Amino acid sequence: MFGERLSRVRQAMETGGIDAVLLSVGPDLPWLIGYEAMPLERLTMLVVPVDKPAKLILPAFEAARVVEHPELFAIEGWGETDDPIHRVVEALGGTSRLAIGDRTWSRFLVGLQQALPASDWVAAGEVVGPIRAVKTEAEIAALQRAASGVDRIAEQLRTGQIPLIGRTEAAVSADLGQRIKDEGHAKVNFAIVASGENAASPHHHAGDKVIGPNEVVLCDFGGTTAEPEGEPGYCSDITRCVYTGEPPAEFQEAYDILQEAQAQAVSGATVGTPAEAVDAIARTRLGEADLDKWFLHRLGHGIGVEEHEDPYLVEGNTEPLVAGNAFSIEPGFYVDGKWGARIEDIVVATDDGPLALNTVGHDLAVVEA
Numbered sequence: 035m036f037g038e039r040l041s042r043v044r045q046a047m048e049t050g051g052i053d054a055v056l057l058s059v060g061p062d063l064p065w066l067i068g069y070e071a072m073p074l075e076r077l078t079m080l081v082v083p084v085d086k087p088a089k090l091i092l093p094a095f096e097a098a099r100v101v102e103h104p105e106l107f108a109i110e111g112w113g114e115t116d117d118p119i120h121r122v123v124e125a126l127g128g129t130s131r132l133a134i135g136d137r138t139w140s141r142f143l144v145g146l147q148q149a150l151p152a153s154d155w156v157a158a159g160e161v162v163g164p165i166r167a168v169k170t171e172a173e174i175a176a177l178q179r180a181a182s183g184v185d186r187i188a189e190q191l192r193t194g195q196i197p198l199i200g201r202t203e204a205a206v207s208a209d210l211g212q213r214i215k216d217e218g219h220a221k222v223n224f225a226i227v228a229s230g231e232n233a234a235s236p237h238h239h240a241g242d243k244v245i246g247p248n249e250v251v252l253c254d255f256g257g258t259t260a261e262p263e264g265e266p267g268y269c270s271d272i273t274r275c276v277y278t279g280e281p282p283a284e285f286q287e288a289y290d291i292l293q294e295a296q297a298q299a300v301s302g303a304t305v306g307t308p309a310e311a312v313d314a315i316a317r318t319r320l321g322e323a324d325l326d327k328w329f330l331h332r333l334g335h336g337i338g339v340e341e342h343e344d345p346y347l348v349e350g351n352t353e354p355l356v357a358g359n360a361f362s363i364e365p366g367f368y369v370d371g372k373w374g375a376r377i378e379d380i381v382v383a384t385d386d387g388p389l390a391l392n393t394v395g396h397d398l399a400v401v402e403a
Contacts, residue, residue, distance in 0.1 A: 035172070035265075036067055036106055039165070040088065046161045047084045053129030055082040055158050056122065056146070060137030061266070061340040062162050067107060068264040069100050077118040077142050080107065081125040089125045091118060101264030119145040126150070133158040159344075167336055167344040168358035173268065174382055174389075177337065177360055180259045180270035181380050181391035183217030188274045188392075191253055192399035198245045199278050199402070203227040207240035210255045219257035220267050223341050226254040233275075233374035236331055236366060247402075248279035250373050256341065266339040271362055272392050273378035276399045288325060288367060289375050289398045295319035295365045296377040296396065299333060303363065303381050303388040309351040316365040328367035328374075336361045337380055355383040360391075 043066065047055060057063045057080040064070040069090065071078035078092040087108060090100065094111030102109065110125070112118050119142070126132070130152060134143055136159040147155065169177065187210065190196050196209060204227075211222040228238035230249040238252075245251060256271035275289070299316040313333035320326040332348035335341075337360050345351065345359055359382070366376030379392040 036103060039066055040082070040106055042165050043082065043162060044084055046165060047082075047133070050133075050156075050161060051131055052133050052156070052161055053084055053131045054126055055133045055135075055161055056080070056138070057082070057135040057158060057162075058138040058142060060135055061338075061343070062135055062158060062166070064266040065166055065339045066162070067103065068266060070266075072096065075141075077122075079118070079122050079138075079142070081122060083126070083129060086127070091121050091125060119149055122146065123149050130154060131156070133161045163344045166338055168356060169338060169360050169382065170358070173338065174358070174360065176259060176261070176268040177270075177380060177382070178391050180219070180257075180268050181272070183219065183259075184214065184256060184270040184272045185392055185394040186217060187213045187255070188253075188272055188394040191274060192276060192395060192401070194401040198229075198251055198276070199247055200244065202242050202244055203229055203232070203238075203240035204242060206245065206251075206253075210253065211257075214255060214257040214270075218260055219270065220260035222255075222257045223269060223271075224254065224256060226252070226273075228252045228374070231371055231373060234368040234370050234372060235374070236368055236376070245278065249277070250281070250285065250375060251276050251278060252374060252376060254376065254378065258339075268339060269337050269341050271337055271341060271378065271380060272394075273364055273366075273376045274394065274396075274399075275375045275377070276401045278401055280400060281398060285373060285375075286398060288323070291320065291323045291325060292365060292367060292375055292377060293396050293398075296363060296379070299363045299365065300379060300381055300388055300390055303347075303355060303361070303383055305357050305383050305385060306354045308354050309345050309347045310349045312355070312363070313347045313349055316363070320365060320367065325367045328369055329365060330368055331366070334362040334364055334381075357383055357385050359383045 210225040233252040254273040258267040334347035364378035368374035
């Protein structure tokens with residue numbers, strides 16, 4: 035797995051004229067070699083020259099956490115009195131066009147730029163991002179396991195098995211988080227619970243508001259799966275809404291149109307279709323009911339070892355979808371001070387058509403929990 039990924043990265047480096055890729059904190063490193071650097075003030079960096087063996091340079095006392103793959107990369111530990119920037123420069127050996135990890139701390143980038151004043155720099159996302167965006171069968175299977183886990187939680191929500199009325203949003207969020215872990219996720223990435231007027235905030239932070247009867251409850255939650263040691267986890271992400279009582283006709287009508295828009299966008303997410311065109315499908319349906327003015331964000335984001343990654347389904351992204359792209363389809367409407375709603379599934383573009391990994395019901399469930 036990792037050897038094949040390194041080969042693909044080096045092929046992209048050759049195509050782009052990149053002498054070396056430098057990866058530190060962030061998702062690229064665990065995806066490429068299975069090691070996640072701790073976000074410390076001490077530098078960890080994988081140096082991947084286009085034509086020489088790779089080397090992982092890290093604090094010596096962190097080396098024990100690395101699952102070794104000597105056929106792919108060497109490990110070089112540095113001590114507390116060493117200069118890790120100098121170690122990276124030595125490993126580069128005079129290369130001049132470098133791709134630096136998108137999330138590398140600025141202090142390390144500045145140090146490297148000072149040590150290598152003649153080098154040109156680009157973001158490593160330009161090299162690694164397009165490769166990560168095309169999932170293998172094994173990666174799609176991991177995403178399906180993650181999606182199935184949160185589907186089961188969403189079904190519990192929709193059938194009233196998760197108590198809502200009388201509990202705070204924060205308490206329900208914590209409950210969802212525990213259920214995410216119980217479903218085999220190593221960590222919770224988010225558990226948004228937004229009730230009533232709070233549902234008008236797409237990324238509402240669950241607080242001390244008590245959920246009452248006769249209001250919408252929007253729940254957007256996901257985590258990262260637990261995988262065998264040395265393998266990266268994959269993310270889940272789902273949004274479903276329920277109503278704690280009979281919904282007003284105005285809300286139900288808007289929700290029904292939202293459900294249609296989401297389904298149409300899923301069906302339209304075919305190989306070869308530009309990413310922005312899929313966004314437009316949902317936006318057009320909402321616009322027919324004058325709901326598009328309340329749709330405040332892009333239609334979707336890619337997903338994999340990272341919650342948000344390429345490709346992004348947004349106006350201006352003219353890149354066509356390719357087989358193996360995995361992304362969210364999540365239209366919504368958000369009426370400030372009143373209410374909001376969103377429906378979200380993870381979808382994979384395949385040569386046989388869009389494959390929705392989340393299959394739990396999309397209709398507005400009425401609960402009395």
